[in-house]
Structures are given as structure tokens and as C-alpha cells.
Amino acid sequence: MDQSGTSSLLKDAVRDLATGVASALRSGGHGQVSGDAPALAAADGLAPAAVRVLGADFLLPHTLLGTRPTPTELTLFRQAVEAYPPRADSAPAVLWSHWAMTRTLSRLTPPGPGSTTDSETTTAPEPGADWLDAADWRALTHQLAVLAPLAVPGEENAVSRAARGRPVDVARGFVRAVRRRDWTQAAGAGRWLTVIEGVPDTLGLDAGLDFVELMAGGDPQIDLQVRAARLMLLGALV
Known part of the structure; x- marks a missing residue:
């Protein structure tokens, strides 16, 4: 083929x-x-x-x-x-x-x-994340959207710490992605905004996620991100 x-x-x-x-x-x-x-x-x-x-x-x-x-x-x-x-x-x-x-x-x-550990699979050491610290808000949002699978509650790593340290920048990037009709980036950034504190109340994340889902036209990868974001926003987790 x-x-x-x-x-x-x-x-x-x-x-x-x-x-x-x-x-x-x-x-x-x-x-x-x-x-x-x-x-x-x-x-x-x-x-x-x-x-x-x-x-x-x-x-x-x-x-x-x-x-x-x-x-x-x-x-x-x-x-x-x-x-x-x-x-x-x-x-x-x-x-x-x-x-x-x-x-x-x-x-x-x-x-x-006979195992006494949670799993027989080990996790490799974390990669470096200095590149995120040096990124401006546009680049930060882009990279976080790519790494949206790391946006889960309670996750502690260098990427999540970088996101938590810049909530206003991530919110700003979310708005920019929506305005540019970049629904993939908007969905990924929106997901991060559900797991970090300090997000501006004026952002209107709920309505923003609704708009992203509507405009994405049923793209299943975007649907995945939006559904995950809503679950985490509602705290509907075990």
C-alpha cells in the first residue's frame, strides 16, 4: 500500500x-x-x-x-x-x-x-521542561495543547507545574485559539484550564467549551478533549 x-x-x-x-x-x-x-x-x-x-x-x-x-x-x-x-x-x-x-x-x-507493588511497569524519569519556562504565552498554549493528555487531576510533573504557574497566559491562549478558530488548540488549552487554579472568572470557560464543541463539527479528537474537560470541571471523578 x-x-x-x-x-x-x-x-x-x-x-x-x-x-x-x-x-x-x-x-x-x-x-x-x-x-x-x-x-x-x-x-x-x-x-x-x-x-x-x-x-x-x-x-x-x-x-x-x-x-x-x-x-x-x-x-x-x-x-x-x-x-x-x-x-x-x-x-x-x-x-x-x-x-x-x-x-x-x-x-x-x-x-x-506475588507482586507487592502497584505495577510491574516502571515509569522513566521525567524529561526536562525548561523550554516551557522560556516560552511566551502563545508558544506555551500551543505546547500545552499538544500535551493535553498530561492534563489530569492530581498529576504532579514539570509540565503541570508550568501550566499551574501561568493560568492567565493559558486563558489568554485559549481565547486566542477560539478567535483563530483553532479548535484543536482551544480544546487542549480548555482542558488544562480545568486542572489549574487562578483562571480568571471572566473567561467563561463553560460557554467557551460549548462553543468549541459546536464549531468543531463532530471531530472525535476534539470531542474527547471537551468531554474530558467537562468531567474535570464538574469534578465528576472517583
């Missing part, structure tokens, strides 16, 4: 997985997040690549709602982690995305027989 055909199939696989995750968030974490991923994996080997695109958000319903991933979901997630390790020269966002996946895998993998 040519490269363009493979790219199209991968995009379809990512959309399918994102739809499954958004549906599971809507149903309280009781739906299967993987959609048709097992069939895709058997046919084309695209499912692990699609999971890598979603990153830690593939298991987000289980992270937020305290449900347990199925063995199939965990196997697929682990395959994505192992099949696509970052290169030494990878961009910081890629390093952080992979780190978030290993952390999620560690948290959600049940302990093996």
Missing part, C-alpha cells in the same frame, strides 16, 4: 479510537475505548500506531473514572509504548508524550502474582 493510503487508514484508525474514548467518557468509563482496534491490529498493524497518536488519552476514561482497562486495551497500549519509543533527538513534546504513556501504563497495569 502506498504512503498516502497508509496515512489515510491511520487517520481513520485514530478517529475510530478517539470516538471510542469519547463514548467511554460519556458513558462513565464503562464502554470499550478501543472500538475496532483489535480488528485493525490484525488486519493492518495500524492500531498500535493509532494508539500512539492518542497517547495516554487512549486510557483516559479509566484514569479519570477509576475503571479497569480490559486485557485487550492494556495489551494494545503496551504494544504502542514498546513499538514507538522516542529517539534521542526527539522533540520535548514527543519525550513527554511517551513519558505520559509509560506513567499511565504503570498506574493501570494490575500487579502480577
Whole structure:
């Protein structure tokens, strides 16, 4: 299959997985997040690549709602982690995305027989985040939107600390993304704004998220972000 055909199939696989995750968030974490991923994996080997695109958000319903991933979901997630390790020269966002996946895998993998730890999977040390400290508010918002899978309650790492330290800048970036009709960035920034304090009351985040969802036209990856943001905004978590 040519490269363009493979790219199209991968995009379809990512959309399918994102739809499954958004549906599971809507149903309280009781739906299967993987959609048709097992069939895709058997046919084309695209499912692990699609999971890598979603990153830690593939298991987000289980992270937020305290449900347990199925063995199939965990196997697929682990395959994505192992099949696509970052290169030494990878961009910081890629390093952080992979780190978030290993952390999620560690948290959600049940302990093996005789294990006394929460998981037999270990999380690698955090990558550096100095580049975020030096970023202006536009670049900060862009990078945080890319790293939206790290925006979960109670997460303590250098990226979340950078976001918590600049709530006004993130709010400003959210407004700019909405005005520019960059719905992907707006959804990611909006998600971060639900897990940091000091967000200006005048922002109108609830209405902003409604507008982003409406204008995004049913894009499942944006739907995933908005649904996650609403859950966290409402505190409807275990």
C-alpha cells in the first residue's frame, strides 16, 4: 500500500479510537475505548500506531473514572509504548508524550502474582521542561495543547507545574485559539484550564467549551478533549 493510503487508514484508525474514548467518557468509563482496534491490529498493524497518536488519552476514561482497562486495551497500549519509543533527538513534546504513556501504563497495569507493588511497569524519569519556562504565552498554549493528555487531576510533573504557574497566559491562549478558530488548540488549552487554579472568572470557560464543541463539527479528537474537560470541571471523578 502506498504512503498516502497508509496515512489515510491511520487517520481513520485514530478517529475510530478517539470516538471510542469519547463514548467511554460519556458513558462513565464503562464502554470499550478501543472500538475496532483489535480488528485493525490484525488486519493492518495500524492500531498500535493509532494508539500512539492518542497517547495516554487512549486510557483516559479509566484514569479519570477509576475503571479497569480490559486485557485487550492494556495489551494494545503496551504494544504502542514498546513499538514507538522516542529517539534521542526527539522533540520535548514527543519525550513527554511517551513519558505520559509509560506513567499511565504503570498506574493501570494490575500487579502480577506475588507482586507487592502497584505495577510491574516502571515509569522513566521525567524529561526536562525548561523550554516551557522560556516560552511566551502563545508558544506555551500551543505546547500545552499538544500535551493535553498530561492534563489530569492530581498529576504532579514539570509540565503541570508550568501550566499551574501561568493560568492567565493559558486563558489568554485559549481565547486566542477560539478567535483563530483553532479548535484543536482551544480544546487542549480548555482542558488544562480545568486542572489549574487562578483562571480568571471572566473567561467563561463553560460557554467557551460549548462553543468549541459546536464549531468543531463532530471531530472525535476534539470531542474527547471537551468531554474530558467537562468531567474535570464538574469534578465528576472517583
